Amino acid sequence: xxxxxxxxxxxxxxxxxxxxxxxxxxxxxxxxxxxxxxxxxxxxxxxxxxxxxxxxxxxxxxxxxxxxxxxxxxxxxxxxxxxxxxxxxxxxxxxxxxxxxxxxxxxxxxxxxxxxxxxxxxxxxxxxxxxxxxxxxxxxxxxxxxxxxxxxxxxxxxxxxxxxxxxxxxxxxxxxxxxxxxxxxxxxxxxxxxxxxxxxxxxxxxxxxxxxxxxxxxxxxxxxxxxxxxxxxxxxxxxxxxxxxxxxxxxxxxxxxxxxxxxxxxxxxxxxxxxxxx
Amino acid sequence: xxxxxxxxxxxxxxxxxxxxxxxxxxxxxxxxxxxxxxxxxxxxxxxxxxxxxxxxxxxxxxxxxxxxxxxxxxxxxxxxxxxxxxxxxxxxxxxxxxxxxxxxxxxxxxxxxxxxxxxxxxxxxxxxxxxxxxxxxxxxxxxxxxxxxxxxxxxxxxxxxxxxxxxxxxxxxxxxxxxxxxxxxxxxxxxxxxxxxxxxxxxxxxxxxxxxxxxxxxxxxxxxxxxxxxxxxxxxxxxxxxxxxxxxxxxxxxxxxxxxxxxxxxxxxxxxxxxxxxxxxxxxxxxxxxxxxxxxxxxxxxxxxxxxxxxxxxxxxxxxxxxxxxxxxxxxxxxxxxxxxxxxxxxxxxxxxxxxxxxxxxxxxxxxxxxxxxxxxxxxxxxxxxxxxxxxxxxxxxxxxxxxxxxxxxxxxxxxxxxxxxxxxxxxxxxxxxxxxxxxxxxxxxxxxxxxxxxxxxxxxxxxxxxxxxxxxxxxxxxxxxxxxxxxxxxxxxxxxxxxxxxxxxxxxxxxxxxxxxxxxxxxxxxxxxxxxxxxxxxxxxxxxxxxxxxxxxxxxxxxxxxxxxxxxxxxxxxxxxxxxxxxxxxxxxxxxxxxxxx
Numbered sequence: 057x058x059x060x061x062x063x064x065x066x067x068x069x070x071x072x073x074x075x076x077x078x079x080x081x082x083x084x085x086x087x088x089x090x091x092x093x094x095x096x097x098x099x100x101x102x103x104x105x106x107x108x109x110x111x112x113x114x115x116x117x118x119x120x121x122x123x124x125x126x127x128x129x130x131x132x133x134x135x136x137x138x139x140x141x142x143x144x145x146x147x148x149x150x151x152x153x154x155x156x157x158x159x160x161x162x163x164x165x166x167x168x169x170x171x172x173x174x175x176x177x178x179x180x181x182x183x184x185x186x187x188x189x190x191x192x193x194x195x196x197x198x199x200x201x202x203x204x205x206x207x208x209x210x211x212x213x214x215x216x217x218x219x220x221x222x223x224x225x226x227x228x229x230x231x232x233x234x235x236x237x238x239x240x241x242x243x244x245x246x247x248x249x250x251x252x253x254x255x256x257x258x259x260x261x262x263x264x265x266x267x268x269x270x271x272x273x274x275x276x277x278x279x280x281x282x283x284x285x286x287x288x289x290x291x292x293x294x295x296x297x298x299x300x301x302x303x304x305x306x307x308x309x310x311x312x313x314x315x316x317x318x319x320x321x322x323x324x325x326x327x328x329x330x331x332x333x334x
Numbered sequence: 335x336x337x338x339x340x341x342x343x344x345x346x347x348x349x350x351x352x353x354x355x356x357x358x359x360x361x362x363x364x365x366x367x368x369x370x371x372x373x374x375x376x377x378x379x380x381x382x383x384x385x386x387x388x389x390x391x392x393x394x395x396x397x398x399x400x401x402x403x404x405x406x407x408x409x410x411x412x413x414x415x416x417x418x419x420x421x422x423x424x425x426x427x428x429x430x431x432x433x434x435x436x437x438x439x440x441x442x443x444x445x446x447x448x449x450x451x452x453x454x455x456x457x458x459x460x461x462x463x464x465x466x467x468x469x470x471x472x473x474x475x476x477x478x479x480x481x482x483x484x485x486x487x488x489x490x491x492x493x494x495x496x497x498x499x500x501x502x503x504x505x506x507x508x509x510x511x512x513x514x515x516x517x518x519x520x521x522x523x524x525x526x527x528x529x530x531x532x533x534x535x536x537x538x539x540x541x542x543x544x545x546x547x548x549x550x551x552x553x554x555x556x557x558x559x560x561x562x563x564x565x566x567x568x569x570x571x572x573x574x575x576x577x578x579x580x581x582x583x584x585x586x587x588x589x590x591x592x593x594x595x596x597x598x599x600x601x602x603x604x605x606x607x608x609x610x611x612x613x614x615x616x617x618x619x620x621x622x623x624x625x626x627x628x629x630x631x632x633x634x635x636x637x638x639x640x641x642x643x644x645x646x647x648x649x650x651x652x653x654x655x656x657x658x659x660x661x662x663x664x665x666x667x668x669x670x671x672x673x674x675x676x677x678x679x680x681x682x683x684x685x686x687x688x689x690x691x692x693x694x695x696x697x698x699x700x701x702x703x704x705x706x707x708x709x710x711x712x713x714x715x716x717x718x719x720x721x722x723x724x725x726x727x728x729x730x731x732x733x734x735x736x737x738x739x740x741x742x743x744x745x746x747x748x749x750x751x752x753x754x755x756x757x758x759x760x761x762x763x764x765x766x767x768x769x770x771x772x773x774x775x776x777x778x779x780x781x782x783x784x785x786x787x788x789x790x791x792x793x794x795x796x797x798x799x800x801x802x803x804x805x806x807x808x809x810x811x812x813x814x815x816x817x818x819x820x821x822x823x824x825x826x827x828x829x830x831x832x833x834x835x836x837x838x839x840x841x842x843x844x845x846x847x848x849x850x851x852x853x854x855x856x857x858x859x860x861x862x863x864x865x866x867x868x869x870x871x872x873x874x875x876x877x878x879x880x881x882x883x884x885x886x887x888x889x890x891x892x893x894x895x896x897x898x899x900x901x902x903x904x905x906x907x908x909x910x911x912x913x914x915x916x917x918x919x920x921x922x923x924x925x926x927x928x929x930x931x932x933x
Contacts, residue, residue, distance in 0.1 A: 225773055225774050227733060227767070228765070228773060231760075233757060233760045246778075
């Protein structure tokens, strides 16, 4: 598929277009924000819970940091962690699921059994447990979140692979004696990639929710570093005096989750040929 | 025309046009009528618009299409002008439908009796349970099923395909509609149930004095049932003809082409393909849509759309060359021809299967099958669904099926599983699948699919592979540009050629063909059969698995009849088809529809 076809699709479908604009906007804000911030996110530049003025667009937070600067700097951690967690879950889950769906029998049963065991743990509890035991390194959190997502990806890729593996073109490659590696990666993977990519979008919005929630609970990024979820937690005591310090990061988190979700949904609908109601 | 007829026709369709929402015409200028007790068959290949027309008779179009203009009168009621609530009463009451696939048309959670009662409840709400029961019993009896309560309490999955189709007939006839639309009702059935269902349909139409529109792609089936036949091509009527003259003196070159393309059980002849392929909607041009494929086409045909002319009372034709009926290959030459059939030289068998048995779980599906195939020979394996013929073919190909027994291939032991076979053995046995639409990876171009196979077996460089791909595409007579295309861009016949090309590029000695023409139109099927025959003459051994005895007659040298996992009869094709010895084979041959056999 070429780029012009994609841009055309985005323009034609309002849902995909909105989702794409939102996600890309927040992504840009988070990536470029640290360079655009007028102050260092750690500098104390004004009064506690100070109202917006010429120096600080969105006022000051509970210690006197510039909220606008912390907002610009605080997106990066959330964005990279949610993307990393979803991508890791997608790649490993897709491979494991394909193996289960292709070989079936014992291998399938074992993999499914283990993924059901993990599915039985509520995501947040599992993550809190591990963070409480092993600490709060960003990479550790990313891995734990992706493990929490893994069962879903495995089940999805396994079920599509089951259908594809019975198709005659896969039977033909088996008869020809192609290597398993080749059948999985070259013959099956391209045919299951679209639903998996759509699932990636859904996982992204879940990851944003979970990671922001973790920061809010104080298990994510360590203060005094800037982080949207953390900002909501730090400033909630002053909600009535200086609402921007809470509302601004909360809105950005919501928009990012919404954007990725709309994008995934829209792509999914376009893929399965459901038309928008007129 | 109809004005001459004393009675009013039950169904009168006038100038019906159906198009997609973007204006692309699907069917154009359709006018015909059907009288009470008469069966009109709508015949055409895929894309001819036959199902579109049939659905329009219930004032229904599939998503994206709409009826542009025209009138449909059933019993003098203008169907297309009715409000949705009125239509509900009409559908089922005045006109009803028998669907193609009975297994999907019946609700698996409701019993047979409930299905029948439901129809009566919807249309005759004044009746109570006891008043309905006699009607239900009567219709069950009429469609040839036992009318006792135990049978009515069964669920659809407890019935055979033939019985399910009878229930659909019952549902359609229970309100005694004036018109009944049958959409390929026997396609999902095997030949024996098909023959019996056709009898039932004919009886019911006569008994209830209903007009019937029977949609089919199979002229041989139509011959057993229809009073008149309407041949459709590319959304237009090509010819409407009484049955008696259509099968002996077709007028339209397309009808003639179809009749010549059908392999027939009664006659050994090479089916003649129609060159080219059907134009898709939107690419039909301004002249006669068939002109590019027509052997009689003149310059005028390309520019002028022929209108439907009345030849005599019952015969209408849309062709500029109306002068004479076309002469078909005559069945009386069959016995001379069958003698000319080439004898297979007494070469050593290339494949020898010895006492093969197979199981699904603990369930045995094949019992002690032994067979041989020689170089340049075509062995047909015939059987109905569930006879184990596909399992047998897959064992030869080495798919993972629990089986016991031994196979000898070109003098060496052949392991049962492909993964244990040497690459040297593997490339010499190639398998072609039934459904060409699933046989090729949709994400790879034809070139990628073909060169992957060549590289896998022969470890060639790019230049040599490209050369092989070009050569093999030439062998299956596909243009070179196909190489750059994806499977979705090709038609069914082209896809099956690509599948054959993928087998040929591996340089096989034995080709296993599993029902490879059953998903294709007859004119395309003839093409594929011709190709297989030329490959066979080059020394390829072919195993042809099929349920179609007509195809067997035209292509095979020897035939083997499989029933419930055992070989019950085998022998030379003409010998076996003309003088079967086992009862089962006799019935199979008798039930196979034929264009030429004496009715």
